[in-house]
Amino acid sequence: FYTFNLTVFMKIGHYSYLAFVFVLLLYGFILSANLIIILTVLREKTLHQPxxxxxxxxxxxxxxxxxxxxxxxxxxxxxxxxxxxxxACFTQIFVIYTYGSYEINILGIMAYDRYIAVCQPLHYHRKMSSKNVVKLSVLVWIFPTCYLTISIIMTIRLPLCGNNIQKIYYLSSRKS
Incomplete structure (x- = not known):
């Protein structure tokens, strides 16, 4: 099996073009908003704080x-x-899982930054020096990448039982 058939998509007919335009606009908004924030932080020297x-x-x-x-x-x-x-499927799995892992880790170091700022304000500049910020930032990207690379490599080696994927996410439902 070299391809997967995603059977979960339903036919939405002519609305697919409307959905496409809406999702494309959403994607463009996400890209432009994030680029504006990144460029603002990079260009404004007063924002060069952890x-x-x-x-x-x-x-x-x-x-x-x-x-x-x-x-x-x-x-x-x-x-x-x-x-x-x-x-392509395993690449997308890797990207989505690393995205989620990076997000959680970045939020974790942001929480650590606020903890130091509130609970140990006299030690803040020593503990959150630019060198430590770079270390934390690099660790945020390295650990999930290594962990998920190993996980994906181990998963790729497993035999497949079919190529039709009925549900992308399984939600269990109990009947009373």
Missing amino acids: MYIFIALLCVNSLYGSTGFFPRFLTDLLSDRHLISRS
Whole structure:
């Protein structure tokens, strides 16, 4: 099986073009808003502080995640057949999972930054020096990348039991 057939998509007929335009506008808004924030933090010297740098990291991650999701979704909106190659599927899995992991880790270091600022204000400049901010920022990207690379490599090696994917997310339902 070198391709997967995503059977979860329903036919929306002529509304697919309207949905495509709406999603394309949403994607464009996400890209432009995040780029504006990143450029503002980069250009304005007074914003070169840890919290603003972490906000810029969140925006970079948002660009990464949305670029990993929206182009394929836009293609699927206009397509009648929803086939995805195995390599493209695992690439998208990797991008979406790393996006989520980066987001959680960035929010974690933002929480740590606020903890230091509120609970240890006299030690803030020592603990959140530019060197430590760079270290924390690099660790945010390295650990999830390594962990998820290993996970994906191990998953790729498993045999597949089919190529039709009925549900992307499984939601269990109990009947009373």
